[in-house]
Amino acid sequence: MSIPNTTRIKRRPTHPGEMLREDFLPEYELTVSTLAEALGVSRQSINELLRERRGISPEMALRLGRLFGNTPEFWLNAQRAVDLWDAAEGIKKDIARIKPLNAA
Structure with missing residues (x-):
C-alpha cells in the first residue's frame, strides 16, 4: 500500500545540472575544467550536464556525492524528479484516461 501524493508541483523540478551550475560551482569556486578534473570525467560530459542536455547517471551520482560530501541518492533523486x-508531461492525456482501481 502506498501513500498518495496529492500535492503535485506546478513547475518542472530543478535539473541537477542547474543546481551544479548555479549553486555548487560558485560556492566551491569551480570551473567546468576543475570540476571535470576533480571527478575524473571529460569536460564535455560536465558541459552537457550543466547545459541540462545530459542527466545524472548512477556513476556520476557516486562521483558527485563523494566530491561534495552529500549522497548519491541526493543527485539521483533530483534527476528522478525531473x-x-x-x-x-509527455503522456498527460494518456494518464488522465486511466481509471484507478479500488481494492476489494
Whole structure:
C-alpha cells in the first residue's frame, strides 16, 4: 500500500545540472575544467550536464556525492524528479484516461 501524493508541483523540478551550475560551482569556486578534473570525467560530459542536455547517471551520482560530501541518492533523486515530470508531461492525456482501481 502506498501513500498518495496529492500535492503535485506546478513547475518542472530543478535539473541537477542547474543546481551544479548555479549553486555548487560558485560556492566551491569551480570551473567546468576543475570540476571535470576533480571527478575524473571529460569536460564535455560536465558541459552537457550543466547545459541540462545530459542527466545524472548512477556513476556520476557516486562521483558527485563523494566530491561534495552529500549522497548519491541526493543527485539521483533530483534527476528522478525531473525525469518523472518530463514523462508525466509527455503522456498527460494518456494518464488522465486511466481509471484507478479500488481494492476489494
